[in-house]
Amino acid sequence: MADASEQALLTPVTDDDGAPFWDYAAQGELRMQACASPPCGELRFPPRPCCPHCRSFDSEWRRMSGHGRIWSYVVPHPPLLPAYAAQAPYNAIIVELADAPRIRLVGNLVTSADAPLDSMDPDRIRIGAKVQVVFTQLDGMTLPRWVLERP
Numbered sequence: 544m545a546d547a548s549e550q551a552l553l554t555p556v557t558d559d560d561g562a563p564f565w566d567y568a569a570q571g572e573l574r575m576q577a578c579a580s581p582p583c584g585e586l587r588f589p590p591r592p593c594c595p596h597c598r599s600f601d602s603e604w605r606r607m608s609g610h611g612r613i614w615s616y617v618v619p620h621p622p623l624l625p626a627y628a629a630q631a632p633y634n635a636i637i638v639e640l641a642d643a644p645r646i647r648l649v650g651n652l653v654t655s656a657d658a659p660l661d662s663m664d665p666d667r668i669r670i671g672a673k674v675q676v677v678f679t680q681l682d683g684m685t686l687p688r689w690v691l692e693r694p
């Protein structure tokens with residue numbers, strides 16, 4: 544017997560370090576945590592208390608342009624969770640941020656912010672394609688997703 548949690552798309556698990564990422568997303572902003580200790584200032588992901596470059600605990604959240612490129616992708620095959628099977632074939636892409644090439648985010652490529660997960664034809668996905676962040680709502684959370692800059 545399936546329980547209710549198997550019937551829904553999964554939402555991200557949040558923690559104290561990552562909470563600002565989701566708070567800014569809810570405002571339509573893609574922000575990355577950065578070291579706030581000069582001269583370091585390095586961006587880092589995933590969010591964490593200490594800078595891996597200089598060990599400072601000072602941090603800030605810098606707004607990104609929202610531009611990136613597809614670094615890699617997969618089109619998941621069955622078996623899939625029921626809610627995902629209903630939206631297959633969909634993709635999971637890894638986006639390399641234009642502002643921070645060492646930071647790569649996992650997301651979905653769709654045709655518009657609120658389009659279904661399977662809105663992008665898998666045959667149209669290319670590594671290196673330029674993408675732009677958009678935001679959608681899922682179960683009270685605001686999630687970043689990606690659209691092609693040149694559809």
Ligand SMILES: [Zn+2]
Nearest residue numbers: 578583594597
């Ligand atoms: Zn630092």
